[in-house]
Amino acid sequence: xxxxxxxxxxxxxxxxxxxxxxxxxxxxxxxxxxxxxxxxxxxxxxxxxxxxxxxxxxxxxxxxxxxxxxxxxxxxxxxxxxxxxxxxxxxxxxxxxxxxxxxxxxxxxxxxxxxxxxxxxxxxxxxxxxxxxxxxxxxxxxxxxxxxxxxxxxxxxxxxxxxxxxxxxxxxxxxxxxxxxxxxxxxxxxxxxxxxxxxxxxxxxxxxxxxxxxxxxxxxxxxxxxxxxxxxxxxxxxxxxxxxxxxxxxxxxxxxxxxxxxxxxxxxxxxxxxxxxxxxxxxxxxxxxxxxxxxxxxxxxxxxxxxxxxxxxxxxxxxxxxxxxxxxxxxxxxxxxxxxxxxxxxxxxxxxxxxxxxxxxxxxxxxxxxxxxxxxxxxxxxxxxxxxxxxxxxxxxxxxxxxxxxxxxxxxxxxxxxxxxxxxxxxxxxxxxxxxxxxxxxxxxxxxxxxxxxxxxxxxxxxxxxxxxxxxxxxxxxxxxxxxxxxxxxxxxxxxxxxxxxxxxxxxxxxxxxxxxxxxxxxxxxxxxxxxxxxxxxxxxxxxxxxxxxxxxxxxxxxxxxxxxxxxxxxxxxxxxxxxxxxxxxxxxxxxxxxxxxxxxxxxxxxxxxxxxxxxxxxxxxxxx
Amino acid sequence: xxxxxxxxxxxxxxxxxxxxxxxxxxxxxxxxxxxxxxxxxxxxxxxxxxxxxxxxxxxxxxxxxxxxxxxxxxxxxxxxxxxxxxxxxxxxxxxxxxxxxxxxxxxxxxxxxxxxxxxxxxxxxxxxxxxxxxxxxxxxxxxxxxxxxxxxxxxxxxxxxxxxxxxxxxxxxxxxxxxxxxxxxxxxxxxxxxxxxxxxxxxxxxxxxxxxxxxxxxxxxxxxxxxxxxxxxxxxxxxxxxxxxxxxxxxxxxxxxxxxxxxxxxxxxxxxxxxxxxxxxxxxxxxxxxxxxxxxxxxxxx
Numbered sequence: 001x002x003x004x005x006x007x008x009x010x011x012x013x014x015x016x017x018x019x020x021x022x023x024x025x026x027x028x029x030x031x032x033x034x035x036x037x038x039x040x041x042x043x044x045x046x047x048x049x050x051x052x053x054x055x056x057x058x059x060x061x062x063x064x065x066x067x068x069x070x071x072x073x074x075x076x077x078x079x080x081x082x083x084x085x086x087x088x089x090x091x092x093x094x095x096x097x098x099x100x101x102x103x104x105x106x107x108x109x110x111x112x113x114x115x116x117x118x119x120x121x122x123x124x125x126x127x128x129x130x131x132x133x134x135x136x137x138x139x140x141x142x143x144x145x146x147x148x149x150x151x152x153x154x155x156x157x158x159x160x161x162x163x164x165x166x167x168x169x170x171x172x173x174x175x176x177x178x179x180x181x182x183x184x185x186x187x188x189x190x191x192x193x194x195x196x197x198x199x200x201x202x203x204x205x206x207x208x209x210x211x212x213x214x215x216x217x218x219x220x221x222x223x224x225x226x227x228x229x230x231x232x233x234x235x236x237x238x239x240x241x242x243x244x245x246x247x248x249x250x251x252x253x254x255x256x257x258x259x260x261x262x263x264x265x266x267x268x269x270x271x272x273x274x275x276x277x278x279x280x281x282x283x284x285x286x287x288x289x290x291x292x293x294x295x296x297x298x299x300x301x302x303x304x305x306x307x308x309x310x311x312x313x314x315x316x317x318x319x320x321x322x323x324x325x326x327x328x329x330x331x332x333x334x335x336x337x338x339x340x341x342x343x344x345x346x347x348x349x350x351x352x353x354x355x356x357x358x359x360x361x362x363x364x365x366x367x368x369x370x371x372x373x374x375x376x377x378x379x380x381x382x383x384x385x386x387x388x389x390x391x392x393x394x395x396x397x398x399x400x401x402x403x404x405x406x407x408x409x410x411x412x413x414x415x416x417x418x419x420x421x422x423x424x425x426x427x428x429x430x431x432x433x434x435x436x437x438x439x440x441x442x443x444x445x446x447x448x449x450x451x452x453x454x455x456x457x458x459x460x461x462x463x464x465x466x467x468x469x470x471x472x473x474x475x476x477x478x479x480x481x482x483x484x485x486x487x488x489x490x491x492x493x494x495x496x497x498x499x500x501x502x503x504x505x506x507x508x509x510x511x512x513x514x515x516x517x518x519x520x521x522x523x524x525x526x527x528x529x530x531x532x533x534x535x536x537x538x539x540x541x542x543x544x545x546x547x548x549x550x551x552x553x554x555x556x557x558x559x560x561x562x563x564x565x566x567x568x569x570x571x572x573x574x575x576x577x578x579x580x581x582x583x584x585x586x587x588x589x590x591x592x593x594x595x596x597x598x599x600x601x602x603x604x605x606x607x608x609x610x611x612x613x614x615x616x617x618x619x620x621x622x623x624x625x
Numbered sequence: 626x627x628x629x630x631x632x633x634x635x636x637x638x639x640x641x642x643x644x645x646x647x648x649x650x651x652x653x654x655x656x657x658x659x660x661x662x663x664x665x666x667x668x669x670x671x672x673x674x675x676x677x678x679x680x681x682x683x684x685x686x687x688x689x690x691x692x693x694x695x696x697x698x699x700x701x702x703x704x705x706x707x708x709x710x711x712x713x714x715x716x717x718x719x720x721x722x723x724x725x726x727x728x729x730x731x732x733x734x735x736x737x738x739x740x741x742x743x744x745x746x747x748x749x750x751x752x753x754x755x756x757x758x759x760x761x762x763x764x765x766x767x768x769x770x771x772x773x774x775x776x777x778x779x780x781x782x783x784x785x786x787x788x789x790x791x792x793x794x795x796x797x798x799x800x801x802x803x804x805x806x807x808x809x810x811x812x813x814x815x816x817x818x819x820x821x822x823x824x825x826x827x828x829x830x831x832x833x834x835x836x837x838x839x840x841x842x843x844x845x846x847x848x849x850x851x852x853x854x855x856x857x858x859x860x861x862x863x864x865x866x867x868x869x870x871x872x873x874x875x876x877x878x879x880x881x882x883x884x885x886x887x888x889x890x891x892x893x894x895x896x897x898x899x900x901x902x903x904x905x906x907x908x909x910x911x912x913x914x915x916x917x918x919x920x921x922x923x924x925x926x927x
Contacts, residue, residue, distance in 0.1 A: 026923075097667075101667055105666055106665070111681070115681055115685075119684055119687070122689065122794035123688070123691060123692075123794070125793045126692045126792075129758060129769060429766075433787065434786055437783065518766075521769035522766065522770070523760060523766055523790065524767075524768075524787060525794075529794075532794065545677075549677055553666070553673075553674060555666075556665075556670040557670045560669075567645075570641065574638040
């Protein structure tokens with residue numbers, strides 16, 4: 001009789017455990033990473049004979065709970081981890097490339113300032129002497145330079161933020177690696193098949209999923225279920241090896257991307273970035289650096305082209321045109337540990353080319369020290385301080401030891417409009433030439449600026465110069481003393497002292513072509529037209545505007561590609577998630593059905609116990625009766 | 626009643642799909658609000674490049690039109706000055722013919738000389754005509770100074786140099802006002818020298834010499850007037866050229882506008898249909914999600 005009770009009791013116990021597990025599954029139905037669990041049961045054999053003289057018992061052994069089974073599917077888990085890594089990678093790329101695109105397009109676009117500057121140049125070519133038009137041209141040039149430096153500053157700040165983001169991801173990777181190592185330790189200590197072991201396996205898989213979103217990983221499980229994780233592929237460096245884990249950090253790579261290093265400094269290893277957020281950040285940084293380089297190249301080209309063209313002309317005073325843009329700025333950055341609120345203002349002398357410097361405050365003397373970074377020279381005293389063409393002033397209240405790092409920046413960050421007055425805009429050509437009024441032939445003279453003759457002529461030439469047409473289509477360039485400077489044929493460039501002249505058409509003998517240096521108050525739009533022609537000038541990357549298009553396309557195209565790929569990756573990830581949910585997730589219908597099943601089994605076992613109790617009671621009654 | 630019952634927990638992926646539809650709706654609404662097929666370069670990099678090129682071309686054509694308008698204005702002023710100069714020379718020729726008439730007495734010649742001096746001053750003023758920004762129209766590139774100035778002996782000499790600014794901003798060469806000598810002749814043989822000779826003839830006491838000077842002045846004034854008229858025709862040709870350039874620019878801008886509409890313009894009907902379809906899809910997804918995942922077998926257990 002006691003056997004019946006024992007059998008029923010084992011049944012009650014196993015079904016109660018099964019019902020508990022169903023309750024647990026339902027409770028965790030919405031818990032991310034929860035893998036469906038079920039109770040593993042097996043029928044027990046009847047107890048063996050007590051002695052050789054005892055006959056084998058006829059009967060059953062009941063049911064035994066062997067453990068808790070997880071409906072884990074390692075292949076689908078791995079597939080989900082990889083697809084989530086892809087989504088994270090493309091998401092990170094998309095997020096940062098969108099920011100880069102924003103810093104180069106829309107209100108921050110260079111297209112409008114470039115277009116405005118050429119439009120102002122067109123107006124200048126129409127009205128070369130108008131002060132208002134000249135002022136507008138300078139204002140447009142200033143706006144363009146400001147836009148360049150603002151975009152450069154945006155990109156620089158974005159790069160810093162991106163690196164900080166990558167540092168946070170590396171810290172997370174380290175932290176998740178440590179957490180996984182701890183879980184591994186607990187798994188080693190847990191009883192296999194226990195509820196605790198199943199919970200730890202869930203935690204382990206969840207951590208692996210989170211790690212996989214940061215970097216692609218290769219995961220191996222040892223027989224006890226402890227995870228061995230390598231970053232990249234099976235040949236990558238170890239992040240977690242059983243109960244030990246390595247620290248991760250990211251560095252800026254020379255090619256513009258990021259490098260992930262694992263292990264203690266000095267003996268660390270480079271981990272390949274195949275997927276995950278860090279790979280996306282690395283791709284985004286490469287493109288960001290490339291955009292910065294293109295922006296710098298464009299700024300350098302604009303500065304060089306316009307400076308050369310402007311210097312080839314003459315201003316309203318008849319003076320040579322000055323460079324339009326300076327190409328170097330000195331930026332002051334406060335050190336992280338500064339305690340005061342001092343602000344630093346830096347100005348740079350025209351033509352100065354300083355190196356990096358530091359500016360430090362000594363509260364004891366109340367003086368500042370401006371010093372070259374290589375410590376080869378310094379000045380100390382009250383503000384303002386000047387060294388190597390750099391003049392520094394401060395405002396606010398510094399504290400002892402406050403430090404500022406002064407860094408010269410070229411490229412887009414360095415371009416600025418020089419202090420030029422509207423009258424100093426060189427709209428006129430440096431040299432003018434025309435056909436004398438009495439010429440009989442039909443010919444035109446074209447003149448352009450050229451280097452001075454080298455060596456200088458002795459005795460010096462005396463302007464003004466004239467081109468004389470000789471018989472047979474020959475020409476002679478002479479100074480006012482009738483010294484022949486150069487000779488040639490119609491169509492040849494004749495080199496003068498600081499200019500070159502070419503006569504085309506059909507001059508006849510004794511025709512004259514006059515040459516004059518542009519004087520104060522003389523007009524002419526020749527140089528404005530020359531600067532306007534820069535719009536069509538083609539460099540290796542096409543025109544200035546073409547280069548700008550390439551700059552924008554260099555971000556827009558990979559961004560569009562990242563978005564398309566991200567959409568596909570999300571679809572893959574959703575499919576993988578659904579596949580895993582199908583294998584490992586909680587299905588409430590199934591739980592409900594099993595609940596009914598176990599409920600009935602429980603009730604049946606309870607009924608057997610009741611029957612056994614009643615039978616036992618009847619037996620006792622008959623014995624007693 | 627048939628009841629859809631799904632107990633599997635796939636809410637997160639279903640929700641993400643609905644979020645994706647919503648973000649597509651948001652993007653489409655932005656496009657409809659702006660009337661543009663794409664609102665940022667990454668939505669259509671090739672289209673953006675084309676749109677940028679067209680926008681640049683439009684800005685360039687606009688600047689060209691300003692340059693053309695400016696050059697046309699200067700040429701119109703020059704044309705008026707040349708026409709007025711022609712009238713001056715015609716009047717001078719009439720006076721020369723009157724003076725050459727044997728019946729004109731000395732006092733009458735003095736009156737005629739006074740009028741010729743006035744005509745000369747008028748012609749100098751016309752030759753030194755300025756545009757609205759103060760530039761001298763006929764001084765060539767040296768337009769900050771008067772084109773003509775009298776020397777110490779009263780001879781009027783050309784002080785200009787080179788070619789005047791024209792419509793170079795529109796890429797057109799040689800459409801500026803012609804330099805003074807092209808209209809008024811050389812310092813030695815031009816209109817001012819002819820008027821000087823006329824004045825000289827009017828003051829000549831010797832009858833035969835006076836008659837010869839007056840008659841040659843009449844002939845030279847005809848030549849000078851012809852030169853002015855040729856210059857006026859040249860200016861008229863340049864103005865006609867600028868007018869045809871204006872038409873070219875207008876046609877170009879129209880093409881650019883069409884091109885921009887084709888590249889960047891939104892097909893509103895298609896966009897609204899797509900928006901409606903997306904809204905319908907989202908609504909259907911939400912309702913289906915509610916129907917499929919809203920109940921499980923637990924709800925059916927007594």
